[in-house]
Amino acid sequence: MRRLFSYVVLxxxxxxxxxxxxxxxxxxxxxxxxxxxxGSALVLLADAAAIFREEGVEVKxxxxxxxxxxxxxxxxxxxxxxxxxxxxxLKAIARGDRIxxxxxxxxxxxxxxxxxxxxxxxxxREERGIVVMTAExxxxxxxxxxxxxxxxxxxxxxxxxxxxxxxWSSIARQRPGRGxxxxxxxxxxxxxxxxxxxxxxxxxxxxxxxxxxxxxxxEIYCDxxxxxxxxxxxxxxxLKKLAEKAVCPPDCCPTGKKKRTDKGGSQ
Amino acid sequence: xxxxxxxxxxxxLLAGSAYGAALPKLxxxxxxxxxHGLYFVAKEKGFFKEEGVDVDLYQFxxxxxxxxxxxxxxxxxxTFGTTAPLVFISKGSEFTFIGGMMIGGQAIITRPERxxxxxxxxxxxxxxKKIGLVKLSTGDVIFKGALKKAGIDYKKDVNFVEFGxxxxxxxAVKKGAVDAGLVFxxxxxxxxxxxxxxxxxxxxxxxxxxxxxxxxxxxAQVKANPDTYRRFLxxxxxxxxxxxxxxxxxxxxxxxxxxxxxxxxxxxTYVKRVAESNPDPLRKxxxxxWQHIRDAGYITHDYPIDQHINTTLYKQxxxxxVKREPKDKVYQQMLAFYKKNN
Numbered sequence: 028m029r030r031l032f033s034y035v036v037l038x039x040x041x042x043x044x045x046x047x048x049x050x051x052x053x054x055x056x057x058x059x060x061x062x063x064x065x066g067s068a069l070v071l072l073a074d075a076a077a078i079f080r081e082e083g084v085e086v087k088x089x090x091x092x093x094x095x096x097x098x099x100x101x102x103x104x105x106x107x108x109x110x111x112x113x114x115x116x117l118k119a120i121a122r123g124d125r126i127x128x129x130x131x132x133x134x135x136x137x138x139x140x141x142x143x144x145x146x147x148x149x150x151x152r153e154e155r156g157i158v159v160m161t162a163e164x165x166x167x168x169x170x171x172x173x174x175x176x177x178x179x180x181x182x183x184x185x186x187x188x189x190x191x192x193x194x195w196s197s198i199a200r201q202r203p204g205r206g207x208x209x210x211x212x213x214x215x216x217x218x219x220x221x222x223x224x225x226x227x228x229x230x231x232x233x234x235x236x237x238x239x240x241x242x243x244x245x246e247i248y249c250d251x252x253x254x255x256x257x258x259x260x261x262x263x264x265x266l267k268k269l270a271e272k273a274v275c276p277p278d279c280c281p282t283g284k285k286k287r288t289d290k291g292g293s294q
Numbered sequence: 295x296x297x298x299x300x301x302x303x304x305x306x307l308l309a310g311s312a313y314g315a316a317l318p319k320l321x322x323x324x325x326x327x328x329x330h331g332l333y334f335v336a337k338e339k340g341f342f343k344e345e346g347v348d349v350d351l352y353q354f355x356x357x358x359x360x361x362x363x364x365x366x367x368x369x370x371x372x373t374f375g376t377t378a379p380l381v382f383i384s385k386g387s388e389f390t391f392i393g394g395m396m397i398g399g400q401a402i403i404t405r406p407e408r409x410x411x412x413x414x415x416x417x418x419x420x421x422x423k424k425i426g427l428v429k430l431s432t433g434d435v436i437f438k439g440a441l442k443k444a445g446i447d448y449k450k451d452v453n454f455v456e457f458g459x460x461x462x463x464x465x466a467v468k469k470g471a472v473d474a475g476l477v478f479x480x481x482x483x484x485x486x487x488x489x490x491x492x493x494x495x496x497x498x499x500x501x502x503x504x505x506x507x508x509x510x511x512x513x514a515q516v517k518a519n520p521d522t523y524r525r526f527l528x529x530x531x532x533x534x535x536x537x538x539x540x541x542x543x544x545x546x547x548x549x550x551x552x553x554x555x556x557x558x559x560x561x562x563t564y565v566k567r568v569a570e571s572n573p574d575p576l577r578k579x580x581x582x583x584w585q586h587i588r589d590a591g592y593i594t595h596d597y598p599i600d601q602h603i604n605t606t607l608y609k610q611x612x613x614x615x616v617k618r619e620p621k622d623k624v625y626q627q628m629l630a631f632y633k634k635n636n
């Protein structure tokens with residue numbers, strides 16, 4: 028009987044071991060700062076649903092109470108990546124912080140037509156929306172790691188759009204409250220950022236015309252989206268919608284571009 | 295005797311290296327596209343060096359990577375389509391269009407049984423059809439421009455389906471998921487050869503001399519070294535003459551450089567003439583292209599792109615060559631073409 032019990036225990040342990048997918052041997056630990064709020068859902072979901080891990084990147088989330096404190100930690104080299112409010116982030120860029128925006132996140136939209144017409148309220152909500160950024164300094168995550176992170180955020184968006192109940196149950200605390208409506212978009216969307224930049228009057232005299240564009244790394248998003256479309260199929264409606272919106276210069280010609288081969292599983 | 299030979303050889307080598315060292319250098323990026331072959335002709339036939347510029351060529355896997363290298367000042371010249379430089383310029387990058395590399399080149403492919411239905415010279419055959427494309431590719435932008443010019447409301451009357459790559463477009467045509475697909479060279483030749491698909495139209499049938507890949511350079515460098523860029527363009531102008539008058543050797547040069555099937559290169563370049571390697575800046579074509587991107591709603595913000603087009607350097611380079619060879623027919627044709635398109 029004891030022997031049988033031992034076998035059952037061993038079998039159970041083996042099953043558990045198989046169920047927990049090990050991270051690839053080369054996984055780097057990325058310190059990711061974020062706010063504990065609904066706008067951060069893509070980042071939090073990618074962590075809770077092990078999508079970062081599935082993409083081959085080990086993420087250590089670090090919670091912050093405010094974007095200002097998170098951006099300060101990013102500037103001090105205590106974080107590799109951050110997910111903070113777009114308004115604060117753009118102001119930090121204008122001040123000279125060496126950061127680059129790599130993805131979008133969630134922003135509140137009232138859902139009420141009347142409120143949407145109220146420009147100042149809409150703008151304020153936009154500025155509170157989340158963007159994901161990386162520090163630009165020696166030892167910061169390389170392009171490949173950033174690609175994996177952004178790929179995970181797109182997959183988190185797919186999960187959120189296609190299986191909202193499952194997705195929100197894994198980050199129940201961040202689920203939007205009654206009456207509040209959130210939009211999620213992993214696209215860094217340079218043109219949206221440029222509008223906010225302009226509205227906040229952040230373009231100082233003497234700044235290069237490309238100052239903001241130099242701090243938006245949308246090539247990472249375009250590559251990740253392109254690779255996912257090839258991997259997940261052209262027909263995925265969420266990816267299709269993201270591709271319709273993205274402004275990505277297309278590849279041409281018989282390119283020798285390297286494709287990722289370690290994409291992990293699909294959603 | 296041996297000693298004399300060694301001394302002569304050393305003097306020749308020193309003179310050669312001094313000649314090379316005296317020339318200003320340009321680092322030129324390109325993507326491996328058959329119609330970009332003028333670079334290889336100019337380099338192999340020594341036109342760049344004869345015009346007084348030393349050119350190093352760097353191949354890139356994608357337009358975005360090439361533009362990033364240009365922006366990071368790792369290149370002095372880039373040829374990465376038309377869309378990519380326009381998008382970069384509209385976002386604040388200080389680049390200037392100084393010339394061109396390719397005119398035309400895009401085709402609409404379909405299955406053989408659909409060919410008759412899509413024949414003729416009227417774009418109306420595409421009304422109500424489902425057409426696969428790669429968003430923001432030259433074919434996408436120009437075909438929509440052609441439809442608009444023909445008075446067809448493509449947002450209402452044509453169903454465009456966007457794909458992530460041209461290979462996916464070919465696959466969709468093959469499977470019948472779309473009625474036709476917009477592809478660029480050499481994919482339509484490959485689609486015909488490998489999958490039995492057919493070219494229904496070249497977009498040139500509806501939109502003559504439209505702009506494809508343009509030559510761009512960092513504005514500050516163009517302003518600082520106009521003579522170097524003028525010499526570079528002169529090398530390309532002479533390469534164009536060679537390409538027009540020496541087809542066999544040109545095909546061999548293109549094939550060696552691009553490692554694409556020689557028959558495909560000959561067929562696209564000289565038999566079907568699907569694209570022309572032409573260094574003209576085509577200012578009017580660039581402005582039209584920008585307008586088509588805006589009309590399609592891809593970029594909502596307007597920007598005065600004309601500030602980033604320099605036709606003067608090309609004209610000066612062409613004039614200097616015409617002065618040397620005033621009776622040459624090819625150069626005279628280039629002059630007429632310049633006047634019409636700039």
